[in-house]
Amino acid sequence: MRLRGAVFAAVVSLVASSALADEADVCLDSHVTAQQTRSEGALLVSYLALQRCAAATCPRQVRDECALWQRELESVLGTIEVAITAPAGVDAAAARVRIDGADPLVPLGSNRFRATAGKHVVEVVRDGEAPIRQEVQVAPGASARVAITLPAPSAPGPRTTQGPLEPPPSESDDSPPNLTIPGVVLLGVGGAGLIAFGVAAGLGYGAYGDLDACRPRCPQSQVDDVDAKFLAADISLGLGLGVAAVGAVLLIVGETTGADAPREIGFRF
Numbered sequence: 701m702r703l704r705g706a707v708f709a710a711v712v713s714l715v716a717s718s719a720l721a722d723e724a725d726v727c728l729d730s731h732v733t734a735q736q737t738r739s740e741g742a743l744l745v746s747y748l749a750l751q752r753c754a755a756a757t758c759p760r761q762v763r764d765e766c767a768l769w770q771r772e773l774e775s776v777l778g779t780i781e782v783a784i785t786a787p788a789g790v791d792a793a794a795a796r797v798r799i800d801g802a803d804p805l806v807p808l809g810s811n812r813f814r815a816t817a818g819k820h821v822v823e824v825v826r827d828g829e830a831p832i833r834q835e836v837q838v839a840p841g842a843s844a845r846v847a848i849t850l851p852a853p854s855a856p857g858p859r860t861t862q863g864p865l866e867p868p869p870s871e872s873d874d875s876p877p878n879l880t881i882p883g884v885v886l887l888g889v890g891g892a893g894l895i896a897f898g899v900a901a902g903l904g905y906g907a908y909g910d911l912d913a914c915r916p917r918c919p920q921s922q923v924d925d926v927d928a929k930f931l932a933a934d935i936s937l938g939l940g941l942g943v944a945a946v947g948a949v950l951l952i953v954g955e956t957t958g959a960d961a962p963r964e965i966g967f968r969f
Contacts, residue, residue: 727758731766738773743816744805747773751806778838781845782811782822787852795850798823798831812843824848879950886946893940900933 734749750773752758753766780799786792797804797811799820806814817840823831829851838844907926914922 723757724759727753727755727762731762734766734769738769743773743777744814747777747806747814775841776817778815778817778840779808779843780813780815780820780822780836780838781843782813782824783845783847784811784824785847785849787850789853790850792850794826796825798825822846822848824850826850879953880955882950886943886950887948890940890942890944890946893936893943895940897933897936897940900929900936903929 730749730753734746734753737743737749738746747770750766750770753762754770755763758766782797784792784795784797786795797813799813799815799822801821801823804813804815808814815838817838819835819837821833821835823833825831832848832850834846834848836844836846907922907929910922
C-alpha cells in the first residue's frame with residue numbers, strides 16, 4: 701500500500717510539473733510576442749499577448765513586466781462602447797458587433813471593445829438584415845460611445861391564395877413548310893447536271909471523230925475512252941433531268957401552298 705501511494709504521488713507530481721512547465725512556456729512565448737508585435741505596430745495583437753502573460757499563473761517577473769506594458773498600451777489604445785437599442789419584438793442579443801468589417805479582436809464584455817486610436821466603422825449585424833453602420837472617432841486612452849437603434853420588424857403583408865400557375869399556351873407553327881427554296885436549289889443542281897451532260901457529250905463526239913483516222917484497227921483503249929465519255933454524258937443527262945424535275949415540282953407546290961395559306965387581314969386607321 702505504501703509503495704502504491706508513493707507511485708500515485710509521483711505520477712501526480714509529474715503531471716503537475718508538466719502542466720506548470722507548459723504554462724510557463726505559454727507565458728514566455730506571449731512575453732516575446734507582445735514585444736515583437738508592439739514594435740511592428742500591431743498594438744491590439746500585442747495587447748492580447750500581454751493579457752496572457754500578465755495572468756496570475758505566469759512567473760512573477762514575466763507577469764509584472766506584462767502588466768506594466770499592458771497599462772502603457774491602455775494609455776495609447778482606446779475603447780469603443782456600443783449601446784444597442786431594440787424595439788419591441790426585436791431580439792437585441794441576436795445582433796453582432798463588427799469593427800472595420802471584422803469581428804473585434806479584443807472584446808471587453810458588455811459590447812465594449814479595445815480599439816486603436818483613430819476613426820473606425822462600427823457595424824451591427826443581424827441575420828437576414830442589412831448591417832447598420834456608424835463611424836466613430838477614438839481618442840488615445842479614452843472611450844467612445846456608439847448608440848445604434850435596430851429597426852422595427854416589418855409588418856407582414858396580406859396573404860393571397862393563388863393556385864398553381866398554368867404554363868402559357870405554346871404557339872405552335874401550323875404553317876406548311878416553305879418548299880420554294882429547296883425547289884430553286886434542286887433546279888440549280890439539275891441545271892448543273894445538264895451542263896455536265898453537254899460537256900461530256902461534246903468530248904465524246906470529239907473523241908468519236910478521232911476514230912475515223914484509225915478505223916477499223918483502232919486501239920481498244922481509244923475506243924473505251926469514247927465509250928466512257930458517252931456514258932458520263934448519259935449519267936449527267938439522267939441526273940440533271942431527274943433533279944430538275946423534282947425541283948420544279950417543289951417550286952410549284954411551294955408557290956401553291958403559299959398562295960393558299962390564310963392571310964391576316966387588318967384595318968389601319
